[in-house]
Amino acid sequence: MNLKVRKMVADDIQALHTSFGLGQGWEGMSVEKFTNYYEEQASGIRQVLIATIADKAVGYLTLIPNDEVGPFANKQLPTVKDFNVLIKFRGLGVGSRLMDEVERIAKELADEICLSVGLYTDYGTAQRMYVKRGYVPDGSGVWHHNRNLHPYEACVNDDDLVLYMSKRLF
Numbered sequence: 169m170n171l172k173v174r175k176m177v178a179d180d181i182q183a184l185h186t187s188f189g190l191g192q193g194w195e196g197m198s199v200e201k202f203t204n205y206y207e208e209q210a211s212g213i214r215q216v217l218i219a220t221i222a223d224k225a226v227g228y229l230t231l232i233p234n235d236e237v238g239p240f241a242n243k244q245l246p247t248v249k250d251f252n253v254l255i256k257f258r259g260l261g262v263g264s265r266l267m268d269e270v271e272r273i274a275k276e277l278a279d280e281i282c283l284s285v286g287l288y289t290d291y292g293t294a295q296r297m298y299v300k301r302g303y304v305p306d307g308s309g310v311w312h313h314n315r316n317l318h319p320y321e322a323c324v325n326d327d328d329l330v331l332y333m334s335k336r337l338f
Contacts, residue, residue, distance in 0.1 A: 169221055171262060173269045176206055176216035176228070183225045184218075187254060194252075205230060205250075217269055219253070219262045227253035227262045231270050233277055237314040239306050239332050240282040246274040248283035251294070263297055275337040284311070284330035303333040 181202040189197030208214035219227035229251035234244050248270055253262045274281040283303065285294050287310065308316055311330050312323040323329055 169260065171260070171265055172220050173217055173265050174220065176209055176218050178206060180216075180218055180225055180228075181206055184228060187225060188252060192255060214249075215270075215273060217266055219266050221257065221262075226257040227266055229266050229270055231273060235282065238282075238284060238311060239308040239316070240334070244278065245280050245282050245334070246277045248281065251283070258293060263294070264301075267297070267301060271335075271337060279337050280334055281337055282306075282332065282334045284332045286327055287329050287331060288325050298333055301335065303335045306332045306334055308332060 181199060184202045185197060185199045188194050205214060205216050209216045213232065215231045217229050217231070218225050230249045232247050232249055235241055235247040235249075240247060248267075251263070251266065253266075271281055283298065285291055285298060309331075310317045310323075311332065313328045317323055
């Protein structure tokens with residue numbers, strides 16, 4: 169397996185849409201989304217890392233230098249956003265390689281890195297990976313649609329129901 173991690177290039181826009189949006193049927197994986205990521209990378213707003221095997225994009229994640237929502241908002245802490253690996257390439261170290269590289273980049277920006285993780289079953293692999301890598305919940309509880317939920321407040325267990333975590337970078 170020839171796994172490589174690199175910055176996003178223009179040709180990745182359509183490839184990511186085709187693989188993640190059309191290939192896996194995941195909503196929100198539009199050409200516009202990936203075009204925005206590419207443009208934000210070009211302007212320094214976001215870094216986009218692509219994992220490839222045999223020159224085919226099989227995973228990606230993005231890093232922003234300062235989140236504007238959640239418990240880490242406006243603390244100038246690099247935050248992982250939108251991290252995905254194609255289902256058939258999970259368990260091969262793709263996600264770990266992406267995380268190795270993003271943590272290396274984040275260490276140049278701060279001594280801590282942050283992220284959020286979904287809470288339903290499909291996020292189980294990510295939840296376990298983050299804990300194994302040393303990420304810990306920040307203690308602010310569960311968030312939904314960028315808002316901290318109060319005790320006994322109703323919510324929907326969707327992609328926007330998350331737990332925030334962070335890791336010290338030494």
